[in-house]
Amino acid sequence: MMHMSGLSSIEYFTGLLLADCTIYMIPAAIMSFGLLAFPQIMDASWILTFFISYMLYGAALMNLVYISTYMFTEPDSNYKSISIIFTLGLIVMPISLSIWIAH
Numbered sequence: 001m002m003h004m005s006g007l008s009s010i011e012y013f014t015g016l017l018l019a020d021c022t023i024y025m026i027p028a029a030i031m032s033f034g035l036l037a038f039p040q041i042m043d044a045s046w047i048l049t050f051f052i053s054y055m056l057y058g059a060a061l062m063n064l065v066y067i068s069t070y071m072f073t074e075p076d077s078n079y080k081s082i083s084i085i086f087t088l089g090l091i092v093m094p095i096s097l098s099i100w101i102a103h
Helices: 009-036 044-071 075-102
Strands: none
Touching: 009 044, 044 075
């Protein structure tokens, strides 16, 4: 698509990142506004911090996916690698580290 549209890689991936952040902002805003209704879960003074953390986490995930598209030439190997990275690095490792630190 990048070559068909005549854009350079910086223009193409910057546009994708801005679009992905805009799309990602919708559920972040809904969750942040939803937390206002439940003061037992989070104090209202921390909602902005939650929103910023949510957006930064999403931006980091998006960049990880973009880097993996450069690392692999075949889409099938890219899907397999990113699912392993997400599963091990973003689910198993934090849980394991928290159990190890708490023990």
